[in-house]
Amino acid sequence: MADQVRYWNKEIETMPRTKLQDLQVRRFKELIKRCYTKVKHYKEKFDELGITPDDFQTLDDLSKFPITVKTDLRDNYPFGMFAEPLSNIVRIHASSGTTGKPTVVGYTKHDIDDVWTECMARGLVAGGVKKGDVVQNAYGYGLFTGGLGFHYGCERVGASVIPISGGNTDRQVMLFQDFGSTVLTCTPSFAAYLGELIKQQNVDPSQIKLHTGIFGAEFWTENMREKLETLFSGLNESGTFRALDVYGLSEIAGPGVSNDCIFKHGLHVWEDHFFPEIIDSSTHEAVAPGESGELVFSTITKEGIPLIRYDTKDISSLEYEKCECGRTCVRHAKITGRTDDMMKIKGINVFPSQIEFVLMKIPGVAEHYEIVVERDILDKIKVRVELTPETFSDQMSELEGLKSTIEKEMYNTLQINVNVELVPPNTIPRSVGKAKRVIDLRTET
Amino acid sequence: MVMQISVFVPNKAGQLAKITGILMEAGVNIRALTVSETSDYGILRMIVSDPEKAQEALQGNFLVDQTDVIACEMKDEPGSLHEIASVLGDAGINIEYLYAFVGKSDQAILILRIENKMRSKAIDVLAGASIKIYDSEEIYTM
Numbered sequence: 069m070a071d072q073v074r075y076w077n078k079e080i081e082t083m084p085r086t087k088l089q090d091l092q093v094r095r096f097k098e099l100i101k102r103c104y105t106k107v108k109h110y111k112e113k114f115d116e117l118g119i120t121p122d123d124f125q126t127l128d129d130l131s132k133f134p135i136t137v138k139t140d141l142r143d144n145y146p147f148g149m150f151a152e153p154l155s156n157i158v159r160i161h162a163s164s165g166t167t168g169k170p171t172v173v174g175y176t177k178h179d180i181d182d183v184w185t186e187c188m189a190r191g192l193v194a195g196g197v198k199k200g201d202v203v204q205n206a207y208g209y210g211l212f213t214g215g216l217g218f219h220y221g222c223e224r225v226g227a228s229v230i231p232i233s234g235g236n237t238d239r240q241v242m243l244f245q246d247f248g249s250t251v252l253t254c255t256p257s258f259a260a261y262l263g264e265l266i267k268q269q270n271v272d273p274s275q276i277k278l279h280t281g282i283f284g285a286e287f288w289t290e291n292m293r294e295k296l297e298t299l300f301s302g303l304n305e306s307g308t309f310r311a312l313d314v315y316g317l318s319e320i321a322g323p324g325v326s327n328d329c330i331f332k333h334g335l336h337v338w339e340d341h342f343f344p345e346i347i348d349s350s351t352h353e354a355v356a357p358g359e360s361g362e363l364v365f366s367t368i369t370k371e372g373i374p375l376i377r378y379d380t381k382d383i384s385s386l387e388y389e390k391c392e393c394g395r396t397c398v399r400h401a402k403i404t405g406r407t408d409d410m411m412k413i414k415g416i417n418v419f420p421s422q423i424e425f426v427l428m429k430i431p432g433v434a435e436h437y438e439i440v441v442e443r444d445i446l447d448k449i450k451v452r453v454e455l456t457p458e459t460f461s462d463q464m465s466e467l468e469g470l471k472s473t474i475e476k477e478m479y480n481t482l483q484i485n486v487n488v489e490l491v492p493p494n495t496i497p498r499s500v501g502k503a504k505r506v507i508d509l510r511t512e513t
Numbered sequence: 514m515v516m517q518i519s520v521f522v523p524n525k526a527g528q529l530a531k532i533t534g535i536l537m538e539a540g541v542n543i544r545a546l547t548v549s550e551t552s553d554y555g556i557l558r559m560i561v562s563d564p565e566k567a568q569e570a571l572q573g574n575f576l577v578d579q580t581d582v583i584a585c586e587m588k589d590e591p592g593s594l595h596e597i598a599s600v601l602g603d604a605g606i607n608i609e610y611l612y613a614f615v616g617k618s619d620q621a622i623l624i625l626r627i628e629n630k631m632r633s634k635a636i637d638v639l640a641g642a643s644i645k646i647y648d649s650e651e652i653y654t655m
Contacts, residue, residue, distance in 0.1 A: 455521060455576055457576065457578075460521055460576045460578055461519075461578070462517070462519030462556055462558060462578055462580045462626075463556075463609060463610075464549050464551070464556060467554075467556070468551070489553050490553065490554060491523060491553075491554075492521055492523055492575065492576055493576060495523070
């Protein structure tokens, strides 16, 4: 695997930060004007706060402007937040409405071509994908942005894209071999499942050409990255494999808002299009540089559904130092969870990512796990962990030892008692899209 | 060397039937078995007529492993387990677990799991005390 740094749009990707900021300010002014004159929600919000588009002159003025949240999109369902008439919208996507109505987003031709696909292309190239690669795109195609976002990005960079979508597990494994796929794009949990299948089917490593996986649409930890890299490099011809993170959400564009480069030092935000900030989850004030909080984006170039300071609820931090790859755009740390995903267990805040962090550092623990929260007077949290042939022993003491090691590590990290249940392989439902890791059986009180 | 089949069994209804069903289909006979359990799961340990076949048949559905154990003869009368336990204990050999079954004659057969590094020493001291040790074929075809 060549470690050569390549760019899709070198001028922008390596632009000096002062120049980049000038560009951002110019675009911000346009965005704010666009929102104020074309979107009723923003007009009302601005008027209520007594601000006008002229109140934005520099990036420091940003804090005067309101945060946009998911319910703003829901309250204006379906097209109320659009800044363009439907006749100028060439594509509509919607997020999975797990609670209530979905959130709907619309794209103009400019949004698809010059923003989303452009950024996807930059991210793919940053991750080492190029013309000649065969990309097996196992993100879902449909209202979900994953499939089509990657699809157009891959075509843009000239890679051969296989639009297989999610699921179809046996066919996925067949096509790895028959089509010689070199890049796999899907959720990390689905990647773990596919890797397991390749292993089970004893596929000859010379038939597996995969060298890179670009995994996203759910949070995953550095330890999971290591697991996936070890898993796939044990299954493929080259013996090396790179697992890269991609971030995005439909409200902002879709996948490709930010991407790992080959150095994996954080996800590069294409900030000439998506301006990031980190805010404190309770006060909504900006946090000190480098500190973590909720990631907020302004879509400074979008026309269809331009958003000012959209609160993603995803938890991360920002790093403005130039990356080893030469890119000057800001990087955000791997998402550690969502404030929405936070579980309160006996009053203590627990994120699923903390549990994954602990599990994935223990040798022999499989990539598949499930968190069950129950209430029986007190809250109880249980983690179901699959045994593997490597961790199975005919001696109870060894199995109980594994269980107590995990429980001890959990306590050290979380400061609460977690019950570990060892279960046989293939017991935990495999995800063919976004994994559902947490089962909360507590009833609202 | 006598190989024991160990199977990880989640603690829920129908699991044992599933295992015995698979072994029946494969034509594998169970000579002896023991289960140790926690509230969540158990480990089923078995001596069978054909460990290879048993492992192959169970593998797709269960976590299975083979462990080598010592099978020795034990007279079916008071004090005979005490004799074996004393011989091993005096030699400083720890027994990880054991179970017994009655064979076709009036002999009982004791299955002993000794940690790997002490295994050959255990065989030596048992033989030194004139305790009969079975070879695998004798046990599998018993």
